[in-house]
Amino acid sequence: MTLKNTADRWGGVSQFxxxxxxxxxxxxxxxxxxLDSLPKSPKYFWVYDLHKSTGLTVLALVVVRFGWRLYAGAPAPVAGTPSWQARIAGATHWLLYALIFAIPLSGWLYDSASGLRPLKWFGLFTVPKLSGPNAGIRDLAHEAHEWLFWALVAxxxxxAAAAFYHHVFQRDDTLTRMLPRRRNATPTSR
Incomplete structure (x- = not known):
């Protein structure tokens, strides 16, 4: 498997x-x-900090993924794909990047504006605040965090439905080119 994307497949780095x-x-x-159903105990704050640290990790990974996409390009649309589908797929990918970037950023802003204790990324180092305590920013960032999440879900x-549609009904490689290739089994002689 090649690490870089090719004209017909996503490479190993993009897949990973x-x-x-x-x-x-x-x-x-x-x-x-x-989180809302957990009792406010020390375990709650540990889970909440884990959620925030993991969200910041996703933020960093999406920046890496975006940079890799700019460097490595993207495979061409599967042969026979109508141009309108290719444009929708391209717009969808960029919107996914934007949402995956905006959700952790809004969570970070929410945490910053809440005036809570300093956030330590997985307990290793303190994450800088994006703002001082501010109820208006806190509420706006919290609302944005939730609405952006539901937009991402949709x-x-x-x-995923489009990928499965292409796989099951169109019988093309749209889905499989984001999956690792299976190694060809060598026939055994009897």
Missing amino acids: LHWLIVLLILILAVVGLS LVVLH
Whole structure:
């Protein structure tokens, strides 16, 4: 497998970053949606700090992914893809990048404006605040964080549905080119 994207496949780096970010976002979603139901105990604050640290990690990874995309390019649309579908797919990808960037940024701004204790990224170093305590910014950032998350959920559902539509009904390589290639099994002689 090549690390860089080719004309017909996503390379190993793009695949790794894609699936790592997907996994981390799933974890963030489960934790984030359950935070309100947790009792305010020391464990709650540990989980909350873990959520924030993981969100900042996603922010850094999406910056790396965006940079890699600019460097390595993207595969051409699958042969036979109508131009309107290719344009929608391209716009969807850029919107996904924007949302995956904006959600942790709004969470970071929410944390900063809340005036809470300093955030330590996985307990290793203190993350700088984006603003001082400010109730107006805090409320706006919190609302944005939630609405952007739900917009991401909707877009991811459409993105995944389109990939499965292409795989099942169009029977093209749209989905499989983001998956690692299977190694060809060598026939065994009997």
